Amino acid sequence: MPRVSQDHLAARRRQIVDGARTCFARFGYEGATVRRLEEATGLSRGAIFHHFKDKESLFLALAEDDATRMADVVAEQGLVQVMRDLLADPDRSRGHAPGVDWLGTRLEVSRRLRTDAEFRERWAQRSQQLTTATRARLQWQRDSGNLRDDVSVDVLTSYLELVLEGLVSHLAMGLPSGHLEAVLDVVEESVRRYRAR
């Protein structure tokens, strides 16, 4: 395939995924009708489903896209930084601004995981990369001597992922974020080798 077509294909795919992200975040999975997906992406249903087999494939593609971006931040800065970014996002509370889209996707994933066993299986393969990135980052910190060494890296990975789940849920419920920065300090410190006191 000539280079220009490949670029065009990738750009079109990006256009669809970005539009769909806003649409899913705003209307939820069921609420994101084909008509709304057309509006959000600026493309016809024919064009959309030329690139993605069906709505679920499109949804999984964007969820995977988000997971990849998160994994990149985790690799560089750790999972706590992902949580801090989430907390600091000034658009978060505005409802459907770009900043909230990741949260919306994530919530929709949570909801579907609860209700759809087949989706759970398809998702499991894709969500693995965030766990892998978190574990690798923690292992690197342990090797550098910064991580506590009385608890396994696997347990600390699960711990950070559990806090992330809580944070997503908390923010999505629109609960006040008053103490959360200080809470994340506690979380960060609790995986470190020494408490700062």
Next chain:
Amino acid sequence: MPRVSQDHLAARRRQIVDGARTCFARFGYEGATVRRLEEATGLSRGAIFHHFKDKESLFLALAEDDATRMADVVAEQGLVQVMRDLLADPDRSRGHAPGVDWLGTRLEVSRRLRTDAEFRERWAQRSQQLTTATRARLQWQRDSGNLRDDVSVDVLTSYLELVLEGLVSHLAMGLPSGHLEAVLDVVEESVRRYRAR
């Protein structure tokens, strides 16, 4: 009102709340139709709505009921114990067994908080008691010298509540609970005065 009638009233109310809990946990708020509430409680709609103004009032009553029971455990044993109980519940994974009902209610609360501003306000008054019980318990531990004293009781309260949110979300998604007992050990220790090492 004669004593016997009061007892009867309380028993009937309990019968409705307990039946409704199973029903909401199983079918969700919208799915818990009046017909299903009749089946679950073994009472007619007339009898049910003689005791509760409407479905929302019934739902809030049972959510409040759960919150009260949780607050009692928190007062005695702390919020981490509530989480350990949740984790240890052998019925949890069986879907709709009695043990899962609290989780179901809690999830339904989460979902409605996200989507219903009026509900959020009504709920805020009721959920306060769990926060209050958690804070009181932590304050008592601080006074006993067991709690870390470099972080405020309010922040530690928020921290524990955030972990609870994460746990509820995690379990509800049917994700593996492999490391979670060890994770709760990390959580418990991170609010203590000293790390056990």
